[in-house]
Every structure is written in structure tokens, then in C-alpha cells.
Amino acid sequence: MGRWRALANAAFALAVLALGGFGLYQVATRRWHVQPTFHVQVKFSTVSGLEAGHRVRLQGMDAGVVEQVVAPGKPGEPVELVMRLDQRLRHLVRSDAIARILAEGMVGARVVEITPGRPDAPLVAEGGAIESEPPVELSDLMKRTGASLQKLDDLTRTAKTGLEEINAIAGSIREGKGSLGKFVGDEAAYQSLMSLTHRGERTLSAMEDNLAALKRTWPxxxxxxxxxxxxxxxxxxxxxxxxxxxxxxxxxxxxxxxxxxxxxxxxxxxxxxxxxxxxxxxxxxxxxxxxxxxxxxxxxxxxxxxxxxxxxxxxxxxxxxxxxxxxxxxxxxxxxxxxxxxxxxxxxxxxxxxxxxxxxxxxxxxx
Amino acid sequence: MIARGVWQLEQFGRFVGFVALTLAVLPRAVVERFGEVLWQFEQVAVKSLPIVLGAGTSVGLVTWLQTHRLLVANGAESALPSFLAVAVVVEIGPVLAGVLVASRMGAGLAAELGSMRLNEEIEARIVLGADPVPSLVAPRAIACALAVPLLTVLIDASALLGALVGEVTAGKLSPLLFWRDSLVFLRLSDVIPATLKTAVFGLLVGLIGCWTGLNADRSTEAVGRAATLGVVRATLAVFAANVILVPCIQLATEALGLGLL
CATH class of the missing domain: 3.30.1330.60 (OmpA-like domain)
Structure with missing residues (x-):
């Protein structure tokens, strides 16, 4: 094999290796293996399926990855997450920053979302802890929904009882039971009431006339x-x-x-x-x-x-x-x-x- | 029946011995017969370039087309690059590289060594004191083992490029966003083993191709049969090796605690 041919082969191999290296570097960059980083830990009562390698966001920006999920030592203790974050965003992560676990998109991948905290709070130390906010679990949501539905159900039952009572009253009126029912059911009673009303009107107007006449009468x-x-x-x-x-x-x-x-x-x-x-x-x-x-x-x-x-x-x-x-x-x-x-x-x-x-x-x- | 089974077992034993012998002489062969290794590398890697790039681009483009249709129907179009990159880089690329090299070199090596045996060239070499394993098999095997990972990188790159072409032509994502998204789910602990395992594919292809050629009968027909057999055996070996390697790699990553990467 000639020299130039050998060199061409070597160049080919190197070019492909460079391509592969570039790809690896990009992958590593995307997971914060090569940039300067710092570590933050946070404790959650439940991490809802979050694992090492899931992403961390700061105000929605891609900011790092979860490096480690440390299981609690005793029952009742929280799970500890160790996160690797971009050093360039360090000035934003204050000691009162709050971390939450969110579900992302249709596939349900989990991400840790960090809210930076107040500007006057001190910067979080390397490996320092920040606050956590419990994730919204679907089961919790279902439980709360169930409670609300229960309340609604009770309310409906009460309303139904009330309606039934009203219906019963209306029914007894329709059947002519009770004084109101008798009155409602009796045409003659209605007629006499109406004639009474008319007579009353007439009487009143006559009385008015009489009063007017009376007023004009001396003394x-x-x-x-x-x-x-x-x-x-x-x-x-x-x-x-x-x-x-x-x-x-x-x-x-x-x-x-x-x-x-x-x-x-x-x-x-x-x-x-x-x-x-x-x-x-x-x-x-x-x-x-x-x-x-x-x-x-x-x-x-x-x-x-x-x-x-x-x-x-x-x-x-x-x-x-x-x-x-x-x-x-x-x-x-x-x-x-x-x-x-x-x-x-x-x-x-x-x-x-x-x-x-x-x-x-x-x-x-x-x- | 039993005799045939015993014979096959015997053949397998011979093959294992052949593999062990080759692996033993491999480092020496690289140093002593570097020119031969380089020549074979050129045969395997550089001359596979058109088929590898073509296959890679085609697979990327077609995967994009099929996945795009499904994901658009479910409103998850932007998740495409990340899924596609994982599929291509972690599994499709390595296996495709292994299969392509198996079909190309499995036939080539079996036919080459088969015709050498037909011409009694092997015997002549032995008489001249050049054992066929270090002089013929080892350079070919090592060249294959070195070439396939490089071809895998090329297939990955061309497949992503093919998908990018699809996305730029008919999709909505910009090339930069496509590239950044495609990296989201990739982990070094997936990518590096997936690429390096193809060296095993290459090694198996080289060994099986040579073994098939060296064991061919002395006839023109037999050389043809050996070529076919070489392809079949090499391809099967690639798939079998993949099945065995993937769980092994996962166990190893887990055990070494590298899954966090």
C-alpha cells in the first residue's frame, strides 16, 4: 500500500473519530458533564418516579440534571436528590429557592423545576440544601376530587329531600288536603272570594264618596x-x-x-x-x-x-x-x-x- | 442423526479453538502485519462508505416520515427528534452497521478464503511457514473490529442528517432546535457502549467469514455456497451477539454505577 493511500485511510479514520467525538461532546454538554457545575440537594417526601438523569430546570430554563437519588435511611424520612447545575446559573439559586417535581409533556417525563428565591437571600453553598414543595400527585388529586364529589353528593341528597317535601306539600294541596288544598280545589270558594273582593272594592269607593260628602257637610x-x-x-x-x-x-x-x-x-x-x-x-x-x-x-x-x-x-x-x-x-x-x-x-x-x-x-x- | 449432531458439536469446538487462537495472535498481528491490517481496514471501512451512508440516510428519513405522521396525529411533533435520536444512536445505528458489514464482508471473506483454499494457496502458505491464522485471519478480524464502530458513527450521523432533511423539508422545527432536542434523552452511558459493542460485531463477522471460507470444500460451487453461508452466519451472529451484549452492558453499567451519566 502506498504512503498516500495509508495517509488517506488514517485521515478517514480520524475524521470519523472526530465526528464521533463531536457527537459525544454534544451529548456530554447536554448533560452537564463538561461544563463547570455545582451541586445542590433537596429533600422530597416523594419523588414521583424521578430518577437520576432527569432534567432540572430553573425558571423553565434547562439548568442541569439529577445526579443521584438517595433513598431515606429510615421510614418517614424524605428522599434526597442531588442535582448538578450549571455554574453560570449559580447566582440565581438562593438559599430560599424552591424545587418542585413536575410532569413534562405527554410522555410524563419528570423534571425538577427550581424557583430561584429572593435576591437578598444568600447564595446556596456547594452541595447546600434548598426547599422543596411536594409534587401534585394524581392520587392526592383524586382523593380531593373524591371528597368534593362526596360533598356535592350530600348537597344533592339534601336538595332532593327538600324537593320531595315540597312535592308532598304540592301533592296534598292538589288532593285537596289541608285548608289551602281545600281552598285551591274548590271553585265555589274562589268565586265567593272574588265576589267578596269586588264587593270590598265597591264598598271602599262608596265609603270614599261618603267621606268626601261628609267633609263638605257643615260643621x-x-x-x-x-x-x-x-x-x-x-x-x-x-x-x-x-x-x-x-x-x-x-x-x-x-x-x-x-x-x-x-x-x-x-x-x-x-x-x-x-x-x-x-x-x-x-x-x-x-x-x-x-x-x-x-x-x-x-x-x-x-x-x-x-x-x-x-x-x-x-x-x-x-x-x-x-x-x-x-x-x-x-x-x-x-x-x-x-x-x-x-x-x-x-x-x-x-x-x-x-x-x-x-x-x-x-x-x-x-x- | 446423533453422528451429525456430534459432528456439528465438533465443528463448533474447532471454531471456538479457532477463535481463541485468533484472539491470541491478534495483538502480534497488529504490530507485525500493520500494512495488511490497514489494507483490510480500507476494504472494510472506506469501501463500505457508499452503502453505509446511503443506508443511514434512508433509515433516518424513513423513520422520520413514519414517526412524524404518528406524532403529529397526537400533537407531540416536537418530541420527535429526541425519540428518533435515541432509536438511531442506541439501537438502529449499531445493528445496521453490524448487518451491513456482515453482508458485505461475510460474503467477501468467505469467498476470498474459500477460493484460496480451492487454489491450495493456504497449503502453500503453510509450507512456506506462514500460518493462515496470524497471516490471513487476524488482520481481517481486527480490521473488521476497528471499522464497524467507525461505520456506526457514520450511520448515526447520516441517519440524523436524513431525519433533519425530512424535518427541514416538511416539519416545523429549526435545525438548531432539532439538534438540541435530539440530544435530550441521550446519555453517555447509552451512547458509548452502543457504539463500542459494534467492535464485537465486526470481530465476529471477520472470524465467521474467515472460518466459513477456510472450511469450504474444494470446488467452485462450494466457494459460492461458502459465500452465502458466510453472510447468513455472520448476520445471525451479529443479531445473537446484540441480544447477549445489551443485557450484559446494562448489567455492567448498573454494577459500575455509570447509569447516572
């Missing part, structure tokens, strides 16, 4: 009037509406001391009627308010002013139809006799009004 009326003192006044107080009014002294309209319209008064009211019709807005409201001075007896004055207001209202409605606005709508026309009452809140401009007067006020809501 109760005095009591109720003094009570409704402010309510009557509210008719004239409509802040949301424009107020237009016509004012007449009572001798302009009525025979003296009476509630009978004079012919002059009628012509005056005709004017008012036309004015009201012109300002016929649907929501407008007419208030006829009659006042008198305190020459009269208080009660008689009430009657007089009320009758005066009513006769004005009657004339305006009958003659001019001011209670209708348009074809179909009606307009509210109120006649109120105020007697000798002096309105509390008066416009200063109205202070000089004659005490004996009839006011026809048109309130037009301003929307």
Missing part, C-alpha cells in the same frame, strides 16, 4: 276645609303653566249679595267666553275663582262665593262651551269659591285687587 266641613286650606289654593298655583286672567268685581256680574248674573254681567261673560275659545289649547285649564271680603259670615261667604263661581262656570259652559277644546277633547273647568280667604302667596301686583271679585284664569301648560 265637619269647617274642619276639613281648614285642612284642605292649602289644597284649594293649589288650584291657583300652577308653576308650569302660563297664567292669563280676567278680573271682575262682583257687582259687575251679580246682583248685589247674590249669585245671579245681571244682564250686564252676561255681556261681560260673553266677552270672556270668546276670549277663552280663542285661547283654546287642548291642555289648557280654566279656573274660576270667586272671592269676597270679610263683611259676611265666614260660612255664608264660602257658600256665596262657591255659588257665584258655579254660576259663572255654568253660564260659560252652557253659552260658550268652554269646557270643550276641539271636537272631541274636553277641557277642565274648575269653579272654586274661596270665601273670605286671603291667598297666602300673592303676586305683589295683585295686592291691590278688590277683595270682592271673580277671577277667570286660563292656565296654558308650557311644554
Amino acid at each position: 265637619l266641613s269647617r274642619y276639613s276645609d281648614s285642612r284642605s286650606f292649602f289644597e284649594r289654593e293649589k288650584v291657583l298655583y300652577q308653576p308650569g303653566s302660563r297664567r292669563d286672567s280676567r278680573l271682575f268685581r262682583d257687582e259687575e256680574l251679580f246682583e248685589p249679595g247674590r249669585a245671579i248674573l245681571t244682564p250686564v254681567g252676561r255681556t261681560r261673560l260673553d266677552e270672556v267666553g270668546r276670549w277663552c275659545k280663542q285661547a283654546s289649547q287642548p291642555q289648557s285649564e280654566v279656573v274660576i275663582a270667586a272671592f269676597t271680603n270679610d263683611d259676611h259670615d265666614v260660612d255664608l261667604a264660602e257658600v256665596l262665593t262657591q255659588e257665584q263661581a258655579d254660576s259663572v262656570r255654568k253660564y260659560l259652559i252652557e253659552k260658550h262651551g268652554i269646557d270643550s277644546a276641539g271636537w272631541f277633547r274636553s277641557r277642565k273647568v274648575a269653579a272654586v269659591g274661596f270665601g273670605t280667604q286671603v291667598l297666602r302667596q300673592q303676586d305683589p301686583s295683585l295686592a291691590q285687587l278688590p277683595p270682592r271679585r271673580v277671577e277667570i284664569i286660563l292656565f296654558t301648560p308650557q311644554t
